[in-house]
Amino acid sequence: MAKIAFILLCHKDPEAIIQQAERLTATGDCMSIHFDASAKPEYYQQIQEALGDNPNVTFATKRIKCGWGEWSLVQATLYAIEAALRDFPRATHFYMLSGDCMAIKTSEFVHDYLDEHDCDFIESFDFFESDWIKTGMKAERLTYRHFFNERDNKKLFYASFNLQKKLGLSRQIPSDIQVQIGSQWWCLRRPTVEAVMDMVKSRQDVVRFFKTTWIPDETFFQTLVRHLIPSDEISSRTLTFLMFTDYGMPLVFYNDHYDLLLNQDYLFARKISPEAVELKERLGKLYAATGVEFKISGEGPSLFKFVTGRGRVGRRFANRFWETEATLGRERELMILVCKKWHVAKRMLAKIKQETNVPAIDYLFQEEDTDLPDLGGIQSTIEKRTRHRRALIRMLFDYFQTNRMIICMDPGSIDLLHDFYNDRSTTRALEIQCDYSEDYLKGHASRIGLAGEQTPQETLNRILPTIKRDIEDESDAIRDADFENYARIREVDEIGDFLGPIMNFLSVSEDKARDIAMTPHLFAD
Structure with missing residues (x-):
């Protein structure tokens, strides 16, 4: 039977992290936690004290400060994986989570699902051929080196980028890899994770390349898994339900989304609002339940598009027609x-x-x-x-x-x-x-x-x-x-x-x- 090692990256809300770890390990699984080194020290101490005696919880081999779009997020994941591989030798699957993810199925359902599907679940689409990136930089994420955090040092980020562009300092992608892109919320089998970690040690050229790409958590694991594992053993999807607004922001789920979440063809959901206390309680009780049947309808993305497309007062604004043509004829x-x-x-x-x-x-x-x-x-x-x-x-x-x-x-x-x-x-x-x-x-x-x-x-x-x-x-x-x-x-x-x-x-x-x-x-x- 599948045994999951959850890889948890988090930086706030220690009470929620403790509850999440206790809930997910209560049914026999385990968890490796990386808590952002830039967060309050007392938060990390609180988590350690609460979970230190839990044999199914371990902590990353090293803590680092994380920033959005940086290599630090990938490195934090690697540190958490190292600890999980060392401390949980019986773990068969490694499931990437964040602090605001929650299970939307029972533990029983989750494990049966993984037992029935012998594959790695990770979105991995061709970086250049797919339309996964909707707006902003695309090829420039890879062909130029990014040394600064775009959110914290916007001026330096774009000054460095524009200077490289002006001086023609573009670089080549390692010739033997085909860069992939997809969601960072994956679930991988143990042999796959071990192969990835071996490649990290043996291919420092690949690691150096991704260290200066922009938003590498959307490309690093996606590329390495596709490089190492046969395509017929990869399901190019995430098992975590998440949706984004037209502005690229993740949709947040609240108390009244309980039924909608259970109906989706996913095992976990992100992002659950910190204020959604009732939703968290109901999902927490659900995970430990047995014998629950789920009616999968999967209408979430369509429903979200319908509701958000209706405008502030509930009226839908259709697309404009930009192309006009000749008249039908006065006499018609x-x-x-x-x-x-x-x-x-x-x-x-x-x-x-x-x-x-x-x-x-x-x-x-x-x-x-x-x-x-x-x-x-x-x-x-x-x-x-x-x-x-x-x-x-x-x-x-x-x-x-x-x-x-x-x-x-x-x-x-x-x-x-x-x-x-x-x-x-x-x-x-x-x-x-x-x-x-x-x-x-x-x-x-x-x-x-x-x-x-x-x-x-x-x-x-x-x-x-x-x-x-x-x-x-x-x-x-x-x-x-x-x-x-x-x-x-x-x-x-x-x-x-x-x-x-x-x-x-x-x-x-x-x-x-x-x-x-x-x-x-x-x-x-």
């Missing part, structure tokens, strides 16, 4: 049927085609498999259709040899509506506003990746009101835009209330409008 009329329930709009659209013979197309900007003619490839993907939206619609007018056409659109695509209304052609919109049952909202959450079959009811109870409000906000945004030739029909209204809006939208008689309004099972889910 584009009619847009707007509805959140796509099946409702499609039913009405089918009836409109039957009654009017006006060319009509379903959700071409939302559904990849919308039935479209071959227009030379511009119709092949939603991305292309959206980028070249006016050209696409103009080509469809030409294809159908018509000056009138109807399309369906989701109310979330308000930027598209604005763009078409700004065209010289005539644009009309008819919004179909529906009622939304709980079952529909659940299905919608599943379709957009916010929930899965295993998502617990407690999580749904929290996100469904937000989803409903978001749908209502999309409709309000359309009404607030005050578009010309805009009308709305609502599921709660009488058939007679539909006639005027449909007549104006399609320029049809009252009889035809009545036939369309009476589309069988129009609002049925």
Whole structure:
């Protein structure tokens, strides 16, 4: 059975460190702690006194001062690994943690998982080919030497970098290694860790290279493991659940994230807020429990993107469309049927085609498999259709040899509506506003990746009101835009209330409008 040696780097909150060590070693595992030498001495003394008698806890062979982005973080890890290898000969796995990580599964689940997966878990993507680095320096992390801490000595850091660049003092990467990059939160098997430590001793040229790279904790172990271990024995992922904001800051978890964390396909999570006392207590009790079944749904990243993309007052701000194209034509009329329930709009659209013979197309900007003619490839993907939206619609007018056409659109695509209304052609919109049952909202959450079959009811109870409000906000945004030739029909209204809006939208008689309004099972889910 797997026996884990946790490698813990920490620099604050001694009470939390003590609790973490006691909790993780209580089920038979062990821990090697490196406590930052720049932290308060009394904190380290407190930790030593509390854990000194615990046979499953050891301390790094040497303590050093650590700084973000520096080699010191890698060196501190190596010191902690040395102690773990020496004091825990039966440890089969070495799991890298920080002081604000906590288990989000039971110890039983964690050990069974490692027993079932005989591999090393470490993100390791090609440094130059992958898009792991989103912003800032990339190749310059490696090809220049970095002697100063970017956060503590920003002026010296960039002065040194710019001087090297000016003088052409770039350097070569060791020829026999392919630099990798990934998360520093890994879990490695004992033979792998031993091989890494042997390479550290035998390849001082590699060590010297990484000592002056920038943020080496994202490249050092990732590169060495990939250099030493066959690819089929590496799972290029982390077992620690963490997410980052658009500003590159780690997302912090609080008391109300308990259900969300348990549903993720990870063993630990980072960062748990120091103020999340209830969350820590619940996760602490969970780790020691037995016989717990977990329903993995993994909607965390999608849910976070959804919530953070909605703005301060809960409204989503869509991407801007920077590319504008030629007009559709002054003489042309584009009619847009707007509805959140796509099946409702499609039913009405089918009836409109039957009654009017006006060319009509379903959700071409939302559904990849919308039935479209071959227009030379511009119709092949939603991305292309959206980028070249006016050209696409103009080509469809030409294809159908018509000056009138109807399309369906989701109310979330308000930027598209604005763009078409700004065209010289005539644009009309008819919004179909529906009622939304709980079952529909659940299905919608599943379709957009916010929930899965295993998502617990407690999580749904929290996100469904937000989803409903978001749908209502999309409709309000359309009404607030005050578009010309805009009308709305609502599921709660009488058939007679539909006639005027449909007549104006399609320029049809009252009889035809009545036939369309009476589309069988129009609002049925």
